[in-house]
Amino acid sequence: MNYKDLAAKILKAVGGDENVEHLEHCSTRLRFSLIDNKKANEDELKSMPGVLGVKKNAQFQVIIGNDVVEVYTEIKKLISDKGINKESNKEKRKIGAIALDFIISVFQPLIPAIAGGGILKSFLMLFNMMGILSSTTSTYKLLMIVANAPIYFLPILVAITTANKMKANPLVAVSAVAALLTPDLTQMLGHGAKFINLPVQSITYASQVFPAILCVLCYSQLEKFFNKISPKVIRSFFVPMMSLLIVFPITLLVLGPIGFTFGIYFAKVIMFIFAKFGWIAVAVLAAFLPFMVVTGMHKAMIPYVVTSLGQTGKELIYNAASLAHNISEGGACFAVAIRAKDKKLKSTATSAGISAMFGITEPALYGVTILHKRVLYGVMIGAFSGGAYLGIKAVEAYAAVGPGIASLSMFISKTLPNNIVNAIIGLILSFVVSFIAVALLWKETSIETKEAGTVKEQFNAPVEGQLINLSEVKDQVFSSKVMGDGIAIVPSKGELYAPADGTITLVYETKHCLAMKTDNGSELMFHIGLDTVNLKGKYFDPKVSVGQHVKKGELLMNFELDNIIKEGFDPTTIVIITNRPDANLDIMEKKKVNKKDFIFAIN
Structure with missing residues (x-):
């Protein structure tokens, strides 16, 4: 595939670089925040070799598949800043779409770092359990430090993504948030600190996301204000100085406590749902994930996953449901590969099934599942069955990554040795039920004699x-x-x-x-x-x-x-x-x- 050529065609079809306000990518999709969605040519995009599909909701999503990183890299080389700050040309969007776009833009880029650290941590625990690398060695401890770093320094990672989204200076934003993590501040807050006789609440900001988001949102507005009123000759130091001078105490006194409290109750609400509905919540979510992934709405779950991992070190609902769904997509595709008569469909189903087993479901969804109603039914049956088992066993995940065969170590726990065993059983159950369901339900979509x-x-x-x-x-x-x-x-x-x-x-x-x-x-x-x-x-x-x-x-x-x-x-x-x-x-x-x-x- 010629990535450079495809990138140029995609950029032209979305309205040119002057129409791109923001661009990021996930495991299979280019995620554009466009100034005007109406300027994008969906038909042209769908007809391009290398493009699996197009979805438009909070963001304009171009589905590429496994080559998304290479295409993203080439598009980034072609994008200038023509579209930035052209608010007058920006398409009016509903507040819900704006909020979802913001959430995805801030949390989606965090996943590689969190996933990398989480999987490394799970492998270290696995090696310790197998006697390959003892947890008492300095090698183990040093590697565990880097594995834990993405979660501990979540506020700094969030500061970067939020600043990028808000078009604010990311280094100054990081400086404001990093101040919350300094040992000196932690020690002062522990002994009771005051700012101009106003008491500062003692909060541990490590692993928190919402205080950092509020801090950077406030900073971005201060930066805009001081850029307007500051003489150009002193702007380089005056703007960051004044912004830091104001945003840090505001965060300590107001924004930090608000964000911390919101994060605590946000996680509690999700845990309440799990406690109230238990396995049903996991099973239903798993069954409906095909619709959520197709529309991109599954990304709305990222804040919960990141918050849960940051505050409790584990996550009980989404990753278990996602494991059941991903493996069910794989089982369904392999059933289609065996039952279908069409050679092209057999080939598509085989490759998509392999991809789904490793946690990437878009090729299966767009190439097989949503095109065949009976396959969709089989996937939902398999996902519900596997999700129900994983929910009943309360399987915990310890990393934020697309669950699949290669990332099963995300379910390894020192305190719950059966957690990984139950995850594997849920995986097998999802695959078998989905495979059998599709094999029985399958009917060739066109009559062939x-x-x-x-x-x-x-x-x-x-x-x-x-x-x-x-x-x-x-x-x-x-x-x-x-x-x-x-x-x-x-x-x-x-x-x-x-x-x-x-x-x-x-x-x-x-x-x-x-x-x-x-x-x-x-x-x-x-x-x-x-x-x-x-x-x-x-x-x-x-x-x-x-x-x-x-x-x-x-x-x-x-x-x-x-x-x-x-x-x-x-x-x-x-x-x-x-x-x-x-x-x-x-x-x-x-x-x-x-x-x-x-x-x-x-x-």
């Missing part, structure tokens, strides 16, 4: 009416088959249906024409009427949108047949196979057809 050693893809009639040969169509472009082979129907009813399962790839602006790609790879174009482009959308009412997956017999469009005829247009509807010029079509004899009738097949 074998005749004389060849496999045929069959299609039903897209409209009701009189079936005619394409050569009879009163338009030379279609009748001469320049655009491809196909069939034509003189409609008796103004409804267009999907002749097979597939995904809508195009809806023309004038609405008289749309296209779809079947699950078996055939690309079909539907053209309602001759020269009806001149109606400019009048009398046509599409019921689908680009990217939507449809089932055979599903309504694609309503069209006012009588009015089209009254306007003097021939209503003959044409179906062209645009990507298989060498295919042999078997077309049934002319007769009246409806959407339940098989009318043609392609080898």
